[in-house]
Amino acid sequence: MGKPRLLPSVVKNLTLKPATIQYPYVRTEVEASFRGRHYADLQKCTGCSLCAIECPADAIVMYQIPAGFQAPKINPRRIFPRIDYGRCVFCYRCVAVCPFNAYVTTNFYELAGPRKNDSVELSLKTLKGERSVS
Amino acid sequence: MVDKVIEIPVSVEIPVGPQHPALHEPVLLKAYADGEVVVKVEVNTGYNHRGIEKLLEVNSFYKDIFIVGRVCGICNTVHTNVYVRALEQILGVEPCRRARYLRVLAMELERIHSHMLINAVMAEVIGFDTLFMNIMLDREKVMKAKELLTGGRVMADYMMVGGVRRDLSDEDAGRLARIISSVRERLEYYKKVFEEDITIGKRLVNVGVLKRRDAVSHSLLGPVARGSGVRIDARVSDKYDAYDELKPEVVVRDEGDSWARMMVRWGEALISADLSLRVLQSLPRDCNPVPDEKKLPRKLPAGEAYTRVEAPRGELTYFVMSDGGVNPYRVKIRTPSFTNIINSAFLYEGYTIADLPVILASLDPCISCMERALVTDLKTGSRKVIPFTELSRGGGKWGSRGYYLQ
Numbered sequence: 001m002g003k004p005r006l007l008p009s010v011v012k013n014l015t016l017k018p019a020t021i022q023y024p025y026v027r028t029e030v031e032a033s034f035r036g037r038h039y040a041d042l043q044k045c046t047g048c049s050l051c052a053i054e055c056p057a058d059a060i061v062m063y064q065i066p067a068g069f070q071a072p073k074i075n076p077r078r079i080f081p082r083i084d085y086g087r088c089v090f091c092y093r094c095v096a097v098c099p100f101n102a103y104v105t106t107n108f109y110e111l112a113g114p115r116k117n118d119s120v121e122l123s124l125k126t127l128k129g130e131r132s133v134s
Numbered sequence: 135m136v137d138k139v140i141e142i143p144v145s146v147e148i149p150v151g152p153q154h155p156a157l158h159e160p161v162l163l164k165a166y167a168d169g170e171v172v173v174k175v176e177v178n179t180g181y182n183h184r185g186i187e188k189l190l191e192v193n194s195f196y197k198d199i200f201i202v203g204r205v206c207g208i209c210n211t212v213h214t215n216v217y218v219r220a221l222e223q224i225l226g227v228e229p230c231r232r233a234r235y236l237r238v239l240a241m242e243l244e245r246i247h248s249h250m251l252i253n254a255v256m257a258e259v260i261g262f263d264t265l266f267m268n269i270m271l272d273r274e275k276v277m278k279a280k281e282l283l284t285g286g287r288v289m290a291d292y293m294m295v296g297g298v299r300r301d302l303s304d305e306d307a308g309r310l311a312r313i314i315s316s317v318r319e320r321l322e323y324y325k326k327v328f329e330e331d332i333t334i335g336k337r338l339v340n341v342g343v344l345k346r347r348d349a350v351s352h353s354l355l356g357p358v359a360r361g362s363g364v365r366i367d368a369r370v371s372d373k374y375d376a377y378d379e380l381k382p383e384v385v386v387r388d389e390g391d392s393w394a395r396m397m398v399r400w401g402e403a404l405i406s407a408d409l410s411l412r413v414l415q416s417l418p419r420d421c422n423p424v425p426d427e428k429k430l431p432r433k434l435p436a437g438e439a440y441t442r443v444e445a446p447r448g449e450l451t452y453f454v455m456s457d458g459g460v461n462p463y464r465v466k467i468r469t470p471s472f473t474n475i476i477n478s479a480f481l482y483e484g485y486t487i488a489d490l491p492v493i494l495a496s497l498d499p500c501i502s503c504m505e506r507a508l509v510t511d512l513k514t515g516s517r518k519v520i521p522f523t524e525l526s527r528g529g530g531k532w533g534s535r536g537y538y539l540q
Contacts, residue, residue, distance in 0.1 A: 019271050033300075035285040056193065056200035091200045091291040096299070096427040 034107040035090045039119035040081050041126045043072055044102035047079040051094035059087035060094060063120060069127050083119040085111045161475060167487055175482040177475060190465040195221055195434055198462065200291060205467065207288055209445045211244045214293040216443040219374060220454035221295050223439035233297035233423035234376040239413045240284055240292050242406040247276040248446035249399040252498045256396055259491045260337040265327065272320040279313045282306050296425035311414045318407040325400040338393035342481050342493035345390060352477040355470040356448020357402065358497055361395035363388040368444035382409055392496035433460055447471055447498050475499050
């Protein structure tokens, strides 16, 4: 049994950059197609609740659009999916089963934090005429 | 006159486990030691009973695809694959060739990173931390490849009834091939390290020797059986998905010790890398591999299916029974770790306490790896908690093999 030749590895490693990165300052690169944070586009959502029924993690609850927002006519019940990112397993089953392709997908993954973390704000931003009625 | 002397050995009971966050399922190994030599090991399980089989019965067939993936994080692709194939058998659906090739690619990538992980853990257990970090660094490349293919680093959620959940573009296929080629070079290097390094040889060779007849009589599976000369591989015997066309080579070694089991894993990882490259070169273009999930039937006809798959740890089987409703009537899972860990308590006998984590790691346990051990001296009743790494490295009064004490 001989020893692996270490010297070339040592010299090579002296010239290499460190393998670790300074995470909060340097972002980890993820693919554009990585399954990250997703939310419903309320211009397309009809409030059919199929995503809430199909969610394997029970992370989606249908939520009432607050009174100050104008809901599109296709959504007469004024409800939309609220995704609890703490429960979500990012399987994208909701994205796949949505009959109106209403989900907006991103590769955003930095979701850990002390704050309450759900998709209400992001979804409501997609509505036009935000707080236009009183 | 004394004509009979009854010698009572000082036996030490060492509960190993049951909790550690590093590996998945917690298990307790209760080892009885006479001095340094382990005389008996009891395996206690049940610390991680999550009721998944019952959970599957109260959720729909399609929700269950994502729940079975959470049985085990490392083997999530094979778990979903074997479940989805069971559903396809009940439905009578056959996925097209491109989908079957992509499934094989995802499963082989998983095999590579699983084998790299357990070899890295083995390096850590024997105190070779640099090797652990090097292997884990190269494992990141495989995780990147998995992210490219499936959209998730670990949880793939890639299988769907009738195909896979996303297609692979030609550009990504080229990137994948480059990543796998670079990983293959590193795999060869690590295999050489495990063959030639003196420390690894001293800690692994002739430790936990498993005879061929014991491997068969105790129903051991996967690389553990293949390390003892048993030619068992569900990929070859069942020829599921695209394995009938790809024909993977089965790595078998006859030594039967911990070293042979690790070398089987390196050999398999290399073959998986070759297989992945072959899949990428000969990826068929016969159809769109992504089925429309909205159009899949909600109810499945009554029937039952029994499918198996070669997981990184051995043969994994699923029994799915449908009564014609929305939810499965029964899903029975048998994982390879179950037989490999529970039936292998005899393996530890006759070896030292320091060999215990080595033998356990060589079985590729899908269970909690042990960090701390509670040592109870049965004679005095005193208890002492010592770090398990100290045990495995032979430090202090638990020093046995003495390689680190020189």
